[in-house]
Amino acid sequence: MAELANLARPAAADAPLLSIEGVAKNFGSFRAVDRLSLDIRAGEFFALLGPSGCGKTTLLRMxxxxxxxxxxxxxxDGRxxxxxxxxxxxxxxMFQNYALFPHLSVRDxxxxxxxxxxMARAGIDTRVSEMVALVKLDGMEKRKPDQLSGGQRQRVALARSLARRPKVLLLDEPLAALDKKLRESTQQELMELQRSLxxxxIVVTHDQEEAMTMANRIGVMNAGRLEQVAAPRDLYEAPASRWVAEFVGDVNLFDGEVASHEHHRLTVASRNGGNIVATEPRQLVAGTGVSVAIxxxxxxxWHDGGPASDAGRSQAINRLAGIVADVSYLGGATVYKVKLDSGAVVRASMANTTRLDIHTYSAGQRVVAWFTPDDCVVLER
Known part of the structure; x- marks a missing residue:
């Protein structure tokens, strides 16, 4: 097992293990991957995330x-x-459907x-034993795939992919066939396995939560190109474009133009929320078209009438009045849809930190939705 822990090491301290340089792939007149460039480091858990047809599986297959x-x-490694x-x-x-041979045992x-x-027979026996122990399938070596659960078949496919000790393991939607609970536990197992080895x-997925849970960095693809490459937190909190902001997680977007910019405070005259103040260090010229993401x-x-304290009022520079149109209880959080007086709809997600519904709101209730300038991300259009 000690040998397994040294599978991938960079050729040079700062050199990427894998460099994709201006790669393109066409299928007839359709351009699946469009001159894409990307560096991936040794020992990294990298996710390619994007909608169906964006080119992520084609890139993996290349x-x-x-x-x-x-x-x-x-x-x-430079080659x-x-x-x-x-x-x-x-x-x-490792393929999405696992591609196991149904007539062969787990061992075979x-x-x-x-x-x-x-490889020599003795070496094969030793390697298979290592892989079986690694993926926790001891005692199942003689079973056929149809005698295994979905999670166990996934582990066999993973062990087969790791057996030849590759420098890079590619996983195409590896957890798509598993139920929610098993998918979550398998995510943790994959992360622990990757760290130990x-x-x-490199995993391809359309599941945002899966990508953000497992990966050190995520590359978001759209129409054959990379829209943004970043750590999960940076991708969510600082999207590089309106498209990324909409694709990754839920977001409220206010379109408008820059009205003024003073002392890192940008005022945006939005079309659906009035004036919105955002913290923005970049100097943007008045009249520039932007989107504010929250x-x-x-x-x-707040209940209509606002907070009782002066401290609460001072934080709420951005206040939008409206009526609660819908309430969705999701267990850990409650999502409220507020129809603003302007006609726009804003979503607010509030953690359920107490068992009793002391601070909940009901449909038809008049409220004020508020957020601070620091909560805003300004995206040029």
């Missing part, structure tokens, strides 16, 4: 060698692997790639 780039280079055949690359891919499924590589994992959990509600 890394695995199942598709050939029409343009650009893919460098692994261009684009012309290298899939089975000759130090890269393995894990050993399949090792036999194809010409020190290997580079996450629902940053929006607070």
């Amino acid at each position: 890394l695995a060698g199942f598709e050939t780039p029409d343009e650009g280079r893919i460098l692994l 261009d692997i684009a012309p290298v055949l899939p089975h000759e690359r130090p890269v393995n891919m 499924n894990i050993a399949f790639g090792l036999k194809r590589a010409g 020190g290997m580079t994992f 996450r629902p959990e940053k929006v607070k509600l």
Whole structure:
């Protein structure tokens, strides 16, 4: 097991393990990946996130060698692997449907790639035993895939992918077939496994929560291009564009123009919320079209009439009056939809920190939705 912990180490201290340089892929007239560039570090858990058809699986298949780039280079440890055949690359891919051989046992499924590589029988036996222990399938070596649960089949596929000790493991929607509880526990197991091996994992998913839970960094793809690459917190709290703000999590957006900008305080004349004040260090010229993004959990509600304290009033520079149109109780939080007097709808998500509904609001109740300038993200349009 000590040997397993040294699977992936960078060739140089600051050099990326994997460099994707201007890669493009066309299918007829459709451009699936559009001159995309990305560096991935050794030992990183990286997620490619995006809607269906954005090109993330096509990119993964090019890394695995199942598709050939029409343009650009893919460098692994400085070597261009684009012309290298899939089975000759130090890269393995775990498929969404696991692709296990139904007639083979757990042991033989894990050993399949090792036999194809010409490893000696003794070495195969040792490696398979290591993999079985690693994914906690002891005692199940003789079972066939149809005798296993979905989670156990997923572990067999993972063990088979790891058996040849690749430098990079590619995972295509690896948890999509699992139920919610099993998916959450498997996420933790994958993270612990990746950390213990020190290997580079690249996962493709359309599940935002999954990506933000597991990955060190996330690349958000749209129409074959990377919209933003960032750590999960930065991606959520500081989206680079209106598209990213809308795609990642829930968000309230107010479109308008810059009215004034003084001392890092930007006033935006919005079309659906009146004047909104935001903290913004960039100097934006009056009249510039912008969108102000506010996450629902940053929006607070007051009963009509406002807070009793002066401190509460001083924080609430941005106040929007309206009526509660809908209430959704989600267990840990309650989501309120407030129809503003302007006609726009604002979502507020409030944590249920007490068992009794002391601070709840009901449909039809008049309220004030408020948020601070620091809660706002200003996005140029």
